[in-house]
Amino acid sequence: MSNQEAGSQLYVAILAGGVGTRLWPGSRSGRPKQFSDLTGSGSSLIQATVDRLDGVASPEQIVIVTGAQYGSLISQQLPFLAESQMILEPSGRNTAPAVGLAALYARRRNPNAILASLHSDHVIADTPAFQNALCCAAAVAKDGYIVTLGILPTSAHTGFGYIERGKALAMAPNDCTLPVYTVNRFLEKPSQEVAEEFFLGGAHYWNAGIFVARADRFLAEYKRQQPALYAALEAIDALEDRDLSGEVRRTSFVDAWHEVPSISIDHGIMERAADVAVIPLDAGWNDVGSWDALDEVLPATQRGNLVVRGKLIDLDSSNNIVSSDRALVALIGVHDMVVVDTGDAVLIGRKEEMQRVREIVDRLAEEGFSNLL
Amino acid sequence: MSNQEAGSQLYVAILAGGVGTRLWPGSRSGRPKQFSDLTGSGSSLIQATVDRLDGVASPEQIVIVTGAQYGSLISQQLPFLAESQMILEPSGRNTAPAVGLAALYARRRNPNAILASLHSDHVIADTPAFQNALCCAAAVAKDGYIVTLGILPTSAHTGFGYIERGKALAMAPNDCTLPVYTVNRFLEKPSQEVAEEFFLGGAHYWNAGIFVARADRFLAEYKRQQPALYAALEAIDALEDRDLSGEVRRTSFVDAWHEVPSISIDHGIMERAADVAVIPLDAGWNDVGSWDALDEVLPATQRGNLVVRGKLIDLDSSNNIVSSDRALVALIGVHDMVVVDTGDAVLIGRKEEMQRVREIVDRLAEEGFSNLL
Numbered sequence: 028m029s030n031q032e033a034g035s036q037l038y039v040a041i042l043a044g045g046v047g048t049r050l051w052p053g054s055r056s057g058r059p060k061q062f063s064d065l066t067g068s069g070s071s072l073i074q075a076t077v078d079r080l081d082g083v084a085s086p087e088q089i090v091i092v093t094g095a096q097y098g099s100l101i102s103q104q105l106p107f108l109a110e111s112q113m114i115l116e117p118s119g120r121n122t123a124p125a126v127g128l129a130a131l132y133a134r135r136r137n138p139n140a141i142l143a144s145l146h147s148d149h150v151i152a153d154t155p156a157f158q159n160a161l162c163c164a165a166a167v168a169k170d171g172y173i174v175t176l177g178i179l180p181t182s183a184h185t186g187f188g189y190i191e192r193g194k195a196l197a198m199a200p201n202d203c204t205l206p207v208y209t210v211n212r213f214l215e216k217p218s219q220e221v222a223e224e225f226f227l228g229g230a231h232y233w234n235a236g237i238f239v240a241r242a243d244r245f246l247a248e249y250k251r252q253q254p255a256l257y258a259a260l261e262a263i264d265a266l267e268d269r270d271l272s273g274e275v276r277r278t279s280f281v282d283a284w285h286e287v288p289s290i291s292i293d294h295g296i297m298e299r300a301a302d303v304a305v306i307p308l309d310a311g312w313n314d315v316g317s318w319d320a321l322d323e324v325l326p327a328t329q330r331g332n333l334v335v336r337g338k339l340i341d342l343d344s345s346n347n348i349v350s351s352d353r354a355l356v357a358l359i360g361v362h363d364m365v366v367v368d369t370g371d372a373v374l375i376g377r378k379e380e381m382q383r384v385r386e387i388v389d390r391l392a393e394e395g396f397s398n399l400l
Numbered sequence: 401m402s403n404q405e406a407g408s409q410l411y412v413a414i415l416a417g418g419v420g421t422r423l424w425p426g427s428r429s430g431r432p433k434q435f436s437d438l439t440g441s442g443s444s445l446i447q448a449t450v451d452r453l454d455g456v457a458s459p460e461q462i463v464i465v466t467g468a469q470y471g472s473l474i475s476q477q478l479p480f481l482a483e484s485q486m487i488l489e490p491s492g493r494n495t496a497p498a499v500g501l502a503a504l505y506a507r508r509r510n511p512n513a514i515l516a517s518l519h520s521d522h523v524i525a526d527t528p529a530f531q532n533a534l535c536c537a538a539a540v541a542k543d544g545y546i547v548t549l550g551i552l553p554t555s556a557h558t559g560f561g562y563i564e565r566g567k568a569l570a571m572a573p574n575d576c577t578l579p580v581y582t583v584n585r586f587l588e589k590p591s592q593e594v595a596e597e598f599f600l601g602g603a604h605y606w607n608a609g610i611f612v613a614r615a616d617r618f619l620a621e622y623k624r625q626q627p628a629l630y631a632a633l634e635a636i637d638a639l640e641d642r643d644l645s646g647e648v649r650r651t652s653f654v655d656a657w658h659e660v661p662s663i664s665i666d667h668g669i670m671e672r673a674a675d676v677a678v679i680p681l682d683a684g685w686n687d688v689g690s691w692d693a694l695d696e697v698l699p700a701t702q703r704g705n706l707v708v709r710g711k712l713i714d715l716d717s718s719n720n721i722v723s724s725d726r727a728l729v730a731l732i733g734v735h736d737m738v739v740v741d742t743g744d745a746v747l748i749g750r751k752e753e754m755q756r757v758r759e760i761v762d763r764l765a766e767e768g769f770s771n772l773l
Contacts, residue, residue, distance in 0.1 A: 052730075340763050342749075342756055354741065355772055357425075357760045359749030364734070368727065368746050375739060375748060376715075376732030383715055387730045390713050399728055 037165050038140050038242070039084045040129030043073055043093035043101070043147035044119050049317040049384045052372040053350065056400045061148035062100045065315060066324055067336040067350070072315070073147040074104055083158050084143075090114060090132050091147070092125040117281045122236065123295040124260060124287045127249050131264040134242040141168050143239040144292075150324050152311025160308045163203035164239040170198060173240040173248070173300050175210065176308040177232025183222035186316065188234040188293065189214040192305050210303040213293060232305060235312055238292065248300045256295070259286040317381040318365040318374075321348050332358075337368070348378065372399050410538050411513050411615070412457045413502030416446055416466035416474070416520035417492050422690040422757045425745035426723065429773045434521035435473045438688060439697055440709040440723070445688070446520040447477055456531050457516075463487060463505050464520075465498040490654045495609065496668040497633060497660045500622050504637040507615040514541050516612040517665075523697050525684025533681045536576035537612040543571060546613040546621070546673050548583065549681040550605025556595040559689065561607040561666065562587040565678050583676040586666060605678060608685055611665065621673045629668070632659040690754040691738040691747075694721050705731075710741070721751065745772050 047060025054060035061073040068075060077089060086107050093101060095115040101108065114128050126144045133140035143161060151157045164174040177190045193209035213234060217225060225231035238245075249257040263283045266276055297303065313324050321333060328334045332341060337351030344358035351368040358366070365381055367374040374384065391399050420433025427433035434446040441448060450462060459480050466474060468488040474481065487501050499517045506513035516534060524530045537547040550563045566582035586607060590598060598604035611618075622630040636656045639649055670676065686697050694708060701707045705714060710724030717731035724741040731739070738754055740747040747757065764772050 338769075340760055340767075342759055343753070351746065354743060355745045355764075355769065357745065357747045357749070357757075359747075359756050359760065360753045361737070361748055361750070364748075366746070366748060368741070370727060370743075372728045372730065373724065373739070373741055373746055374730045374732075375734055375737075376730070377734070380716070380733045383732050384730075386715055387713055387732065391728075394713075396711075396728065 036137055036140055037084050038088045038090065038129070038133035038136070038142045039080055040126060040133075040142060040144045041073065041076055041089060041091050041147045042122060042125050042144065042236075043091050043097065044116060044125060045146075045148060047148060048388050049382060050315070051384050051388050052369040052374055052399065053318075053367055057096075058100065059097070059148075060315070062097070062104060065335070065350075066150060066321065071104055072150065073101075076145060076147050076149070077105060079151060079154050079157060083161055087112075090129050092116065092129055093147075094119060117284045120284075120287050120289040122292040123249075123253065123256060123290040126238065126245065126292050126296075127256065127260045128263065130242040130245040130249070131260060134246065135264065135267065138243070140242045141165050141239065142242045142245060144237065146236055146314070148315065149235065150311070150313045150315055152313075152324070154310075156310035157308065157312075160205055160306050160310065161239070163200070163205050163207070164306050166200040166203055167196070167198075167207055167304055167306070168239045168241055168244070171241065171244060172196075172302050172304040173238060173244060173297070174207075174304045174306060175239070175297070176235065176237040177305040178235050178312045179307050179309040180226050180231065180233055183219065183226040184233065185216055185219055185222045187314075188216055189222075189225055189231045190234050190305050192230050192232065196304060205306050208305050210305050213298050232307060233312075234293065235308070235314065236293070237308075238297065245296075248296050252299060253288075253290065253295050255286070256288055256290065259283060259288075262286070317384065318348060318350075318367065318376075319378040319381045321350075322378075346378075409510055409512055409514055410457050411461045411463060411502070411506035411509070411515050412453055413499060413506075413515060413517045414446065414449055414462060414464050414520045415495060415498050415517065415609075416464055416470065417489060417498060418519075418521060420521060421761050422755060423688070424757050424761050425742040425747055425772065426691075426740055430469075431473065432470070432521075433688070435470070435477060438708070438723075439523060439694065444477055445523065446474075449518060449520050449522070450478060452524060452527050452530060456534055460485075463502050465489065465502055466520075467492060490657045493657075493660050493662040495665040496622075496626065496629060496663040499611070499618065499665050499669075500629065500633045501636065503615040503618040503622070504633060507619065508637065508640065511616070513615045514538050514612065515615045515618060517610065519609055519687070521688065522608065523684070523686045523688055525686075525697070527683075529683035530681065530685075533578055533679050533683065534612070536573070536578045536580070537679050539573040539576055540569070540571075540580055540677055540679070541612045541614055541617070544614065544617060545675050545677040546611060546617060546670070547580075547677045547679060548612075548670070549608065549610040550678040551608045551685045552680050552682040553599050553604065553606055556592065556599040557606065558589055558592055558595045560687075561589055562595075562598055562604045563607050563678050565603050565605065569677060578679050581678050583678050586671050605680060606685075607666065608681070608687065609666070610681075611670065618669075621669050625672060626661075626663065626668050628659075629661055629663065632656060632661075635659070690757065691721060691723075691740065691749075692751040692754045694723075695751075719751075 043061050047054035050060045062071050064071050090112050092114045098115050133142045167174045191211040193211040196207040331345040332347045335350035338355045339349050341358045344361040346363045348365045353370040354368050363378050416434050420427035423433045435444050465487045471488050506515045540547045564584040566584040569580040704718040705720045708723035711728045712722050714731045717734040719736045721738045726743040727741050736751050
């Protein structure tokens with residue numbers, strides 16, 4: 028299937044409802060990670076996610092699923108999207124409802140639509156490799172599979188779920204140059220020991236939450252496995268059939284949303300879905316889960332330090348990550364640290380402890396610094 | 401001599417021309433250390449220096465010697481001083497010209513004036529002990545001595561010059577409760593070995609640059625030891641005898657200033673002065689020469705960290721000095737560091753390397769960041 032053919036029926040859902048707590052103070056409740064230019068590229072992560080689809084899916088075939096409070100950020104950062112291309116959830120209900128709404132959205136527009144669900148806050152360095160895998164997945168999905176892109180592990184990481192591949196599928200379309208496997212099972216975050224086995228074994232991929240299937244295929248799984256969720260989502264979709272004012276439509280959405288359970292697509296759908304396939308993705312994927320991940324995404328720029336943005340003056344300082352929106356940063360004898368200055372907050376911490384940023388955010392909430400969250 | 405008697409003839413010169421480079425970014429060329437509230441007390445160091453004189457010298461008997469560019473800062477921070485109480489040097493010429501101008505100023509107002517010369521950027525914790533020593537020095541000075549207050553060493557410091565005391569003076573005035581010694585000699589910054597001998601020996605004091613003498617006694621030493629300097633300063637003082645407009649007076653000052661050599665009072669006058677006495681000062685003196693000195697001046701305020709100003713959230717972080725004008729500071733796993741945030745610049749460095757802040761400032765100058773100097 029060529030890109031153009033894929034473009035004719037491939038819809039892409041971009042999930043943008045996360046809050047990115049561990050990327051504080053760059054990520055805020057009012058402007059989470061995906062709307063920030065964390066990598067200093069000049070684009071926010073969600074803008075880069077949309078740009079990465081250029082040639083695979085036209086802007087009209089994109090739908091953003093996010094929290095209602097982020098509607099104006101979407102309009103600012105992706106002004107070429109129509110308002111109808113945003114699904115604004117009244118509150119966060121994890122990923123299964125978000126993908127389900129996007130599947131209903133796509134099916135309503137094209138009964139044969141294929142839907143790819145992506146996250147808005149990941150970095151993928153090699154766009155051609157990603158597009159190749161996505162087109163391959165769409166071709167396999169056309170034949171009825173739910174396809175996931177499995178990230179080729181680059182380390183024995185314990186912070187991700189894993190996908191265990193099964194046998195190779197013979198039916199890979201002709202123009203798909205990547206191998207396609209059945210999926211044996213989805214696995215929770217492993218112990219270090221198990222992660223090392225996975226890494227050496229070569230039959231496991233990181234689960235990046237990228238799923239591609241026919242919209243009606245997704246929805247059949249929802250109906251079978253999560254009938255209550257399916258019914259609630261269908262009720263929301265059915266609002267489209269009625270001639271409602273914007274205000275009434277929104278109120279009805281909020282009312283119906285109360286019936287929607289919070290559940291992830293991994294647990295709620297994928298773990299017990301039929302006919303799941305995996306295509307390996309080797310494209311410099313990174314979920315930028317915490318500040319120290321920037322070392323994997325970007326090269327050092329100044330004597331062993333990574334200056335994401337801003338100006339650094341350093342004396343005897345190495346292996347630091349520095350991002351400053353406003354102030355010049357001067358370091359003397361500082362090593363292996365992350366320094367993030369957003370003007371109203373400065374975070375300084377050891378790289379290996381960057382998971383603990385979450386605790387800082389908790390403390391700020393406890394102490395009433397809501398303006399800094 | 402009571403405070404009131406001292407007040408009747410004691411003039412106090414406060415030298416405020418320094419730039420405090422090692423206290424960057426809290427100290428700036430446009431607002432040096434002495435005009436900053438480095439200790440978070442609510443007062444700048446020069447305001448605290450003036451407050452410390454309350455009861456010993458009335459505001460009318462204070463004269464500030466500083467750079468012309470700092471005149472407006474003096475007016476802002478010490479609004480009760482008359483314009484005539486500021487001597488605004490066209491450029492920095494070290495301490496001998498500054499003290500000489502102040503001595504001429506005092507003698508012009510009272511031929512019997514006693515002049516105490518203090519620095520504007522030192523911290524003294526125990527004001528009563530300081531005032532007692534100052535009054536004692538003024539009483540000894542009345543009898544013709546040049547008196548210096550020698551700081552009782554609290555460590556074998558190699559960053560200060562030292563004063564070696566001689567024999568005890570029998571002539572200490574009745575109401576002076578402190579010992580008074582002759583001065584054998586002024587010594588340069590010593591080696592570590594020598595500093596340790598001094599510290600254990602008990603006959604050496606730190607030279608804090610605090611000198612007290614009759615104005616005419618100072619001027620006699622200037623005339624004898626530095627005749628060219630004396631002549632240049634006298635020419636400047638003589639401008640007062642002429643009926644000049646402010647503009648002409650200033651231009652004449654600048655012209656005459658070209659003849660003034662740059663020389664310190666220590667090297668130029670004190671080392672070879674006759675009849676020098678020393679009175680020990682044990683009053684929590686600190687010159688706050690670099691950021692790490694704040695540990696000696698202020699107690700830790702938050703789990704072993706010293707928060708000078710601003711809000712700190714810390715996880716597993718200890719023994720840091722934090723001063724933030726604008727941003728909240730969050731630390732994770734950070735120890736023995738200084739963190740200073742002034743909004744436009746953030747300095748992060750190991751405490752023991754804080755002398756190197758000077759190198760940061762040099763680099764900023766080289767790279768053209770004049771707005772941050």
